[in-house]
Amino acid sequence: MWNSPGDEDFSLSTHFEKYQCKEHAPAVSTKVLRDLPYPVIQSCDLRGNPEKSCDASEFLEWLGAVTSKIECNNEASNFLSTFCCPEPSSVMEKAYLCTVTGFLLPEKICKLLEQLCHYFDEPKFAQWTSLTVHGFADSPVSWGSAEHGFHKGGENFYNFVVFKNQDYWLQMAVGSHDGCPP
Template sequence: MLPAQLARAPRHLLVCERGHARHPRSRHAAHVRDHAYSCRVSFLIPECGMLPEVLKSTIADIGEYYLVRNLPLHELVAHEFIDAFVKKGSCYALTYKTRIDQDNTAALLPNGKLILSVDKDTYEELGLQGHPSRYSGKKVMRYIITIDLTDAGFHPESKKHNRVLWALKEKKPLEFDFLLAWHNTGAEGSTLMSYFSKNQIQALKPKITFSTLRDLQCPVLQSNDLQGKPEESCSTEELFEWLGAVLNQVSFCYFGEPKLAYWLTLTVHGFADSPVSWRESEHGFHKGGENLYNFVIFRNLDYWLQMAVGAHDDCPP
């Protein structure tokens, strides 16, 4: 019988699949695009004494993102903003230092969907159409509102646009600190820094650190076998547990004999308090807010993809 603490442990989901990066039906690029909000990216390259130049240059050229303080939410539904950024590239916005289980939060996806996760009082004051959060419990205390900024009916003179603008600007003004990023399609025009020049805006660069892990004993993996074989190779679940210990600098002896590792990993953690995880799937915090994915990439370009979420999430796609 399980101890009481383990019996009450929250549900966690780990979805694993394998593929080949050059297969015409490979979904690796789609999975990356569909997970819009990433706060930490980690590479683990076994048997690597010096970082490859191509990876160094890619990391160095990762670009900037922005922190805008006290930004009224209605500015994101203004057609000047939509025309300049939402329709001319991929625009990302996420409320900064808000708690998904306690505060009002907002996120703008690169597909032009604005997602609001608000408490019951705010929802009733706004008067916009939405639906109860899937993780509110029996007594609904949180609602989700989705506004499609690229919808053909959301033009400047439409009733829909005027209704949303009035709700966010006059009826229930909401203001947040926002993290913003924009990847344009080559068109010339405004930049986020110039557009929000009258606001308190700050350009930020991702913090980059390198570390060398000496005497790290890596598992044996067979690219065509997710299940692994006892005493021969590790399963995808065992690899995921081992990698978690490595990334958290937990000292633990998993393997008795060192083996050469012909693979590398790319691990991406999502924001714990983002309103969504993959695509537009609602994300909740519960015990930890985890939503992450990990690629194990082999020399022959086979890969394993591991996607993990907590109790308040849909199954990853």
């Protein structure tokens, strides 16, 4: 459905009825990751303290490797990557990776973020949870109403790391030829 303010009965399919259009539901996939090395992070330490926490950029790089299914064990037999988990690190017995692919309205993303914040309402061993949103590489708009320079880079994403104490990190990325986020 097309969400148009003040017009709740407007449907994208009725707008384009002379074309063959159909609505697609987002695809959801989940995976359980076992014995996952992960960097130790603390909400108050964005820049990282070598004894206590890795910094936010190292964490984001690690998260991208995990999401892309890149092994982070730095073994010589792993010819795709010699990336290793930033220090200090620990091992997570079990982690859940959920991927939603499709066009999601900002309201749905806000709802997902709210649900992640409520994850800690019950006592948990986990210290943080994360939500990453990628824009389409060929999207005509990056942030706000700025034209997206995808021919020159294509970066267009943001990531929330929500901590047990309800602090959070927000990391945003745009290409060098894009407008800056608000």
